[in-house]
Amino acid sequence: MGKVRSLERHYSKWGYIFVIPFVVVFLIFHFWPLGSTIYYAFCYLKHAGNTNPEFLPSIGQPWYKNFAEIFKSKSFWDALKNTLFFWIAQLIPEWIIAFWLAAVMTDRRAKIKGRAIFKFAFFFPKLVAGTALGGSLLVFMISFFASSVGITLAISEIDGFGLTPENMEFFTSVRFFIIIVSIFLHFGITFIYAIAGITGIPVESFEAAEIDGATRTQTFFRVTLPSMKPMLFFITVITVVDGLGMIEIPSYFGSFDTLRRNLTLMMYLENQAFMGSYAYDRAAAASLVLLFVYIVISGFVYFFLLYDKDESKAKKLQKEARRASAE
Amino acid sequence: MSTNIPSLSETKKKDLILKIITYILSIGLSILILMPFIFLMREIFGDETYIQPGPGGTFEIVRVPRKTLMTFKEFLGLFNSWSFIPLKNSLIVSVTSTFLNIYFSALTAYALTAYKWKLREAFEKGIIIAMMIPTTVASLGFIQLTYKFGLINKLFILIIPALATPLTVFFMRMYLKATFSQEILEAARIDGAGEFRIFNQIMLPIMKPAIATQTIFCFVSSWSEVWVPSIILLDDNKKTLSIFNSAKVLAPPGGLELMMVIPPILVYVFCSKYIVEGVALGSVKN
Numbered sequence: 001m002g003k004v005r006s007l008e009r010h011y012s013k014w015g016y017i018f019v020i021p022f023v024v025v026f027l028i029f030h031f032w033p034l035g036s037t038i039y040y041a042f043c044y045l046k047h048a049g050n051t052n053p054e055f056l057p058s059i060g061q062p063w064y065k066n067f068a069e070i071f072k073s074k075s076f077w078d079a080l081k082n083t084l085f086f087w088i089a090q091l092i093p094e095w096i097i098a099f100w101l102a103a104v105m106t107d108r109r110a111k112i113k114g115r116a117i118f119k120f121a122f123f124f125p126k127l128v129a130g131t132a133l134g135g136s137l138l139v140f141m142i143s144f145f146a147s148s149v150g151i152t153l154a155i156s157e158i159d160g161f162g163l164t165p166e167n168m169e170f171f172t173s174v175r176f177f178i179i180i181v182s183i184f185l186h187f188g189i190t191f192i193y194a195i196a197g198i199t200g201i202p203v204e205s206f207e208a209a210e211i212d213g214a215t216r217t218q219t220f221f222r223v224t225l226p227s228m229k230p231m232l233f234f235i236t237v238i239t240v241v242d243g244l245g246m247i248e249i250p251s252y253f254g255s256f257d258t259l260r261r262n263l264t265l266m267m268y269l270e271n272q273a274f275m276g277s278y279a280y281d282r283a284a285a286a287s288l289v290l291l292f293v294y295i296v297i298s299g300f301v302y303f304f305l306l307y308d309k310d311e312s313k314a315k316k317l318q319k320e321a322r323r324a325s326a327e
Numbered sequence: 328m329s330t331n332i333p334s335l336s337e338t339k340k341k342d343l344i345l346k347i348i349t350y351i352l353s354i355g356l357s358i359l360i361l362m363p364f365i366f367l368m369r370e371i372f373g374d375e376t377y378i379q380p381g382p383g384g385t386f387e388i389v390r391v392p393r394k395t396l397m398t399f400k401e402f403l404g405l406f407n408s409w410s411f412i413p414l415k416n417s418l419i420v421s422v423t424s425t426f427l428n429i430y431f432s433a434l435t436a437y438a439l440t441a442y443k444w445k446l447r448e449a450f451e452k453g454i455i456i457a458m459m460i461p462t463t464v465a466s467l468g469f470i471q472l473t474y475k476f477g478l479i480n481k482l483f484i485l486i487i488p489a490l491a492t493p494l495t496v497f498f499m500r501m502y503l504k505a506t507f508s509q510e511i512l513e514a515a516r517i518d519g520a521g522e523f524r525i526f527n528q529i530m531l532p533i534m535k536p537a538i539a540t541q542t543i544f545c546f547v548s549s550w551s552e553v554w555v556p557s558i559i560l561l562d563d564n565k566k567t568l569s570i571f572n573s574a575k576v577l578a579p580p581g582g583l584e585l586m587m588v589i590p591p592i593l594v595y596v597f598c599s600k601y602i603v604e605g606v607a608l609g610s611v612k613n
Contacts, residue, residue, distance in 0.1 A: 014522045015442030019450065022435040026457070026491035033468030034460070040467065051474045104349045109342060112349055120595065121357035127547055127591040184360060189544075196540065196602075200505065230501050237494070241461040247554065266463065273467060274558060284467050291464045298459035306455070
């Protein structure tokens with residue numbers, strides 16, 4: 001036993017060696033910028049290209065000045081509200097479509113063919129995102145949905161459902177199209193990862209559920225989802241990161257939305273930092289708020305999905321036992 | 328009693344209905360998604376289409392027909408020496424950053440799986456926390472860093488940070504957790520292979536499916552990144568394709584758009600061959 005342990009120790013130094021590049025680059029290019037962003041939130045740092053932050057209390061200002069400024073501005077609260085609204089409105093339909101399709105396509109009994117082609121098609125918008133093709137996608141979506149919405153409106157007026165065009169206003173607004181296009185751009189990623197997660201589950205679990213006479217819905221919620229928890233966590237993190245950081249699609253519309261009704265937090269941040277007054281300090285304060293939102297949501301998801309109650313309990317017991325034996 | 332249990336033909340009927348719904352839905356979605364590609368072609372060779380603000384926050388679509396359709400010769404003329412500079416820059420940034428990202432993420436995940444070191448669990452927790460904080464939050468500090476050290480217009484400043492991507496490490500770790508076997512490692516050690524060689528020659532091929540999946544995602548995200556590059560790269564000779572494409576002011580010619588679209592598709596087609604399904608990926612081992 002002792003020999004094995006010394007052998008393990010002999011090799012364990014390689015664990016440290018292999019993570020050195022990661023740690024060094026992470027500290028310099030990710031951790032330092034994050035730390036300095038937090039510092040700038042409490043500094044005076046304006047004008048383009050200014051690299052000389054002045055700590056607020058040292059120049060006779062209250063430390064919370066930047067936060068007070070952004071909390072006072074109406075557009076910041078609009079941006080926060082819009083971001084959360086867009087994210088949730090995008091998340092729910094996207095996940096329902098993606099997981100439903102993934103579950104059916106991987107179902108052994110249904111035997112759906114052409115999964116590779118569908119995967120490519122669903123992932124296609126992401127492959128070409130950020131190009132003008134994203135713009136053509138928008139144009140296409142708008143012309144497709146706008147005409148169908150128009151037809152719906154016309155029908156509802158004829159039939160006298162009591163609906164007026166004002167009731168349907170949301171469905172012709174820019175907000176609705178932002179959500180629709182975001183779903184289309186993003187759901188392929190969720191779909192691909194969901195398929196990867198489901199196909200990773202051992203076939204025996206599904207067989208057992210089948211023998212027990214579980215329906216498809218039961219199997220999905222009781223077997224599939226609990227068995228792919230790490231992948232579910234991964235998918236959730238991606239959705240949170242992409243959804244709350246959304247900037248491209250709203251800003252595509254934003255160039256002519258003079259009232260800035262569809263401002264998101266990232267757009268607000270960009271506007272503060274690289275337009276007009278170049279208020280890096282206010283942008284830093286805004287990114288701190290964004291960071292806070294990220295941590296709250298992701299932390300909640302982490303404890304919901306990955307936190308192992310039994311394991312932490314066992315660890316606590318172990319610690320106590322060790323302490324008791326030491327005494 | 329027997330009425331509660333669906334007969335065999337009834338289940339078959341249900342299966343068939345489910346199948347038909349799935350096919351209709353997924354084929355419909357595919358058509359809806361692939362349609363814009365035809366629109367792009369039309370934009371290059373036919374009408375120009377753009378969105379215009381309408382009254383009261385609405386918008387309208389304007390189509391301006393070109394006087395003549397772009398000929399193939401004209402189209403080839405777009406691929407001139409001027410448009411190859413951004414293409415080259417984009418390729419340099421995306422290819423190297425994807426390579427660094429994948430290789431070092433795999434290495435880090437391997438270190439977490441194969442060796443038992445003291446800080447391992449703390450390090451893994453740190454990775455999980457770090458992956459929940461996207462780099463966009465720290466982009467302000469990052470830009471200040473480049474200002475401070477005069478790294479503006481340097482391509483490598485966009486490449487190096489990709490080396491440390493916690494999200495990829497988490498994915499690789501998930502894969503290794505399911506596929507790693509201590510026996511292979513020990514057999515290789517007995518054969519006298521060094522630790523570094525074991526990783527390069529034995530572990531990397533095992534991780535091929537995870538590497539292929541992540542290569543697609545990393546390449547695509549790095550290829551289409553706009554915000555930070557557009558602030559750091561100011562010299563026209565250093566700008567990447569995505570910057571030119573996003574700047575509508577410059578009115579990118581259709582050829583640039585096509586150049587922007589083709590490499591990610593090629594990467595996807597090449598990598599999707601290696602994505603093997605059915606490997607225990609991201610599942611809980613019992």
